Amino acid sequence: EAQVTQNPRYLITVTGKKLTVTCSQNMNHEYMSWYRQDPGLGLRQIYYSMNVEVTDKGDVPEGYKVSRKEKRNFPLILESPSPNQTSLYFCASRRDRLGYGYTFGSGTRLTVV
Amino acid sequence: AQTVTQSQPEMSVQEAETVTLSCTYDTSESDYYLFWYKQPPSRQMILVIRQEAYKQQNATENRFSVNFQKAAKSFSLKISDSQLGDAAMYFCAYRSPLEYGNKLVFGAGTILRVKS
Numbered sequence: 001e002a003q004v005t006q007n008p009r010y011l012i013t014v015t016g017k018k019l020t021v022t023c024s025q026n027m028n029h030e031y032m033s034w035y036r037q038d039p040g041l042g043l044r045q046i047y048y049s050m051n052v053e054v055t056d057k058g059d060v061p062e063g064y065k066v067s068r069k070e071k072r073n074f075p076l077i078l079e080s081p082s083p084n085q086t087s088l089y090f091c092a093s094r095r096d097r098l099g100y101g102y103t104f105g106s107g108t109r110l111t112v113v
Numbered sequence: 114a115q116t117v118t119q120s121q122p123e124m125s126v127q128e129a130e131t132v133t134l135s136c137t138y139d140t141s142e143s144d145y146y147l148f149w150y151k152q153p154p155s156r157q158m159i160l161v162i163r164q165e166a167y168k169q170q171n172a173t174e175n176r177f178s179v180n181f182q183k184a185a186k187s188f189s190l191k192i193s194d195s196q197l198g199d200a201a202m203y204f205c206a207y208r209s210p211l212e213y214g215n216k217l218v219f220g221a222g223t224i225l226r227v228k229s
Binding site for chain 1: 117119155156157158160163204206213214215216217219220221222
């Protein structure tokens, strides 16, 4: 089944403790992206990647890092999480820059205390 | 930068009735894509319908249809014969084919409640 797999689904952590949210897709998509969803703000792009080793900032990149060492994986790294990063996170992929449809992961609910 | 506005934080509809969710957007581009996504309690983002700006004909997918008014920059979603399974958060989204990151710009969302 074609899908984007995110893990974990839920995560509670403490301020300052480094964490990684994993994202993997099995569709050989070139384009991958991370979004965060907050009440009243919708989804906002954090980082995106056009292909292996090509990443760039979205609208809200502060406090996040990403890497794209393999085509299928695009982890989101929070080096020193803070409470304002408490949010619902989505990974999404698309075939390529011209591709039409996005496939979203099932989301990661992160709480930073 | 493009913006998307959904002015209805919540809407309610009786089962089997019709409801329309509003969306307006701001852009200076002439070519773009518009989407409606559904997010049920499972949190999954489900594409409901999409519209290419160069197409004058309004998109339709079964009980879902849009009213695309390009000059007014309006993109409303009509759900006919509402069902309990339609209850969800609905997001309107915009995508520019020119912007390098090709991101989706989302509205704040509208919660749709369906009453039995």
